[in-house]
């Protein structure tokens with residue numbers, strides 16, 4: 223293979239694996255190029271001639287066993303030929319995925335966490351991947367010579383679109399009911415909070431409107447071009463765990479794992495990820511929302527509302543909301559979202575109030591006066607008093623002529639938090655009157 227053919231074959235897979243493991247695609251490709259001589263030379267069994275498709279010269283056993291092969295090693299400063307067992311695969315892609323799995327070991331953490339491909343190359347030697355002291359320099363030379371950094375692309379997930387099916391619609395059947403908890407009302411709160419938080423990550427969100435029939439809701443998900451679909455329910459029937467049931471489509475298991483991580487963040491300690499059972503004919507998923515949707519889809523049941531111990535994570539509205547937020551945060555970790563930062567107008571206003579001596583800690587506001595952040599209400603109270611020269615928060619709010627004084631009366635007090643986005647607007651308003 224020429225280097226060009228090699229890169230055409232392995233480049234996209236290296237970029238894809240980079241999203242998951244954080245190991246630079248450029249380093250993966252340089253390693254494969256170096257170890258296999260651009261796939262011209264790789265371990266072949268010295269006795270049987272069996273081809274290994276082992277692009278990295280990794281020893282041990284691969285998906286289809288091993289081959290016996292002689293390789294050069296530097297031992298006590300001397301280069302000698304040593305016979306070893308090398309991993310064997312069905313194809314190069316398997317070899318590449320296995321290489322990343324191999325580097326998931328604790329000892330290679332510095333390789334995964336390296337800030338640059340050059341540092342990752344040096345760490346491979348430092349962590350004991352290779353015995354040749356020239357190994358990092360060789361990788362770095364290949365990366366530079368063939369422009370391999372072009373494969374280190376983080377796929378932009380900003381355009382992700384999520385469809386949220388509220389299990390029982392806005393005014394549909396109440397679902398499970400127990401001791402004051404009504405499933406439909408809970409799913410609305412959790413679903414809305416999930417949607418709001420995902421929007422703060424800059425993702426597109428389409429919420430089920432009204433009370434759609436299951437197939438209609440699934441068609442709405444298909445129609446809006448959603449990348450993922452989450453159907454929110456709460457469970458009943460005497461169990462004791464959070465459940466995530468996934469469709470059979472590619473990517474659904476990954477989604478289910480992410481959603482389960484969200485439930486864990488929200489305090490659910492018992493979790494089960496379940497592959498959807500088949501319909502009567504055994505040809506498709508049993509649940510309509512999973513069967514009809516074309517994108518990866520899951521049904522999430524955060525807890526059993528008729529189990530006193532299990533429902534404890536969701537028996538207040540605040541907690542039902544938090545479950546939605548936690549699921550969104552977990553999705554962002556897996557699919558690569560980040561919360562919107564303080565916008566330019568707010569940054570300018572923060573700098574202005576700092577210059578005017580109203581705020582002594584601009585860093586706090588720069589960090590927290592942003593969408594998705596919660597701001598200490600006591601700090602907001604002090605800020606409005608200082609900005610207006612008033613002695614009470616109520617007088618200060620009055621003096622600022624804010625559009626929603628009731629909100630600030632409730633939130634600009636110690637022990638409460640205020641929405642970071644609103645605080646940003648508040649600071650802009652303060653900056654104008656200085």
Ligand SMILES: [Zn+2]
Pocket residue numbers: 389390397398405455456
């Ligand atoms: Zn339900």
